[in-house]
Amino acid sequence: MNYIIHSIVTLAMLCLTQQASSEPTKFFRGCDAIGSRFEDNLIVLNPDSSISRQTVYFIHNKSHYPLNIVLMKDIKQPYLSYKNQIGSQQWGVFATDERSLNFACQVAGKNSMVDRQQVIELCQYVDIKFPQGNNGNYWAVTSSPLITARKEIVKQGILLRW
Numbered sequence: 667m668n669y670i671i672h673s674i675v676t677l678a679m680l681c682l683t684q685q686a687s688s689e690p691t692k693f694f695r696g697c698d699a700i701g702s703r704f705e706d707n708l709i710v711l712n713p714d715s716s717i718s719r720q721t722v723y724f725i726h727n728k729s730h731y732p733l734n735i736v737l738m739k740d741i742k743q744p745y746l747s748y749k750n751q752i753g754s755q756q757w758g759v760f761a762t763d764e765r766s767l768n769f770a771c772q773v774a775g776k777n778s779m780v781d782r783q784q785v786i787e788l789c790q791y792v793d794i795k796f797p798q799g800n801n802g803n804y805w806a807v808t809s810s811p812l813i814t815a816r817k818e819i820v821k822q823g824i825l826l827r828w
Contacts, residue, residue, distance in 0.1 A: 720796045745778065794827065
């Protein structure tokens with residue numbers, strides 16, 4: 667009898683887990699789905715300049731394989747080269763003071779582009795304070811679980827406020 671009850675409970679939990687994983691991520695407090703869009707197979711970061719000059723984006727790879735996030739250079743920015751690999755079910759954090767950056771998303775080890783809306787979720791942290799001299803564009807966190815990514819940001823002196 668205990669085996670049957672245990673099996674039913676396990677099956678119910680599995681169903682709930684499957685249902686929860688198919689729903690979109692609700693971002694943590696302070697991080698909103700603003701300042702970015704998906705356009706022409708690109709991830710376009712365009713932070714709202716009225717919020718802050720410097721900002722961070724939390725980028726979640728919700729796929730089952732590592733993804734390369736690669737800056738698509740344009741004529742105005744020939745010197746920039748930001749490439750990062752975010753592991754499966756991991757988060758990367760990109761800090762920027764640029765008004766617009768375009769990133770491509772590729773499966774690691776392949777040159778194939780992916781449907782970024784199916785594999786990427788991102789949010790802009792809107793109430794943030796950077797220490798002096800910690801400005802610019804860089805991967806503040808390359809790939810880690812969300813809780814670790816948040817801790818790493820704070821270790822770098824970036825204050826996430828809410």
